[in-house]
Amino acid sequence: MAGLRASDLTAAIVEGVSKSLAKILLPKVRKMIREEIKRGMDQIISEGTFSSAAPASTQAAKETIAQRQSRARERARAIVERAGRIDDPLLDMVINAEDPQEEKELMMQEQLQQPMVDSKEVQRGDVVSPENINFNDRLEKLGIV
DSSP: OOOOOHHHHHHHHHHHSOHHHHHHHHHHHHHHHHHHHHHHHHHHHHHHHTOTTSOSSHHHHHHHHHHHHHHHHHHHHHHHHHHTOSSOHHHHHHHTOOOHHHHHHHHHHHHHHSOOEETTTOOTTOOOOGGGEEOHHHHHHHTOO
């Protein structure tokens, strides 16, 4: 698909219709574009959540992370050895540093694997993460969505 931008679409609408009609059409077109982008992102997230490439358990994910980190450390050591700095304590510290982003990604994946719960279904005493509660029905009632 060609790179159609929202600004190009807006310019075409402004050129093609009267000013008063453009004021009516542009907000609706922008809303449609936002909804389509949101729908596409939701589809991508749901496909990523249910893909077969995802680790089967938390332990498998941790093992995968450990393997990736060990490969990265070995590559870093090879680079340091090629540079001729074998016994540099600062480089050893850099090579053995932990990556906090890996833990964040693991926690995000665990959160995405949990099902969403409607806010009406949550009862006192239920253990549900706030990120997994769907508040759309409450927001619609308030007129926000």
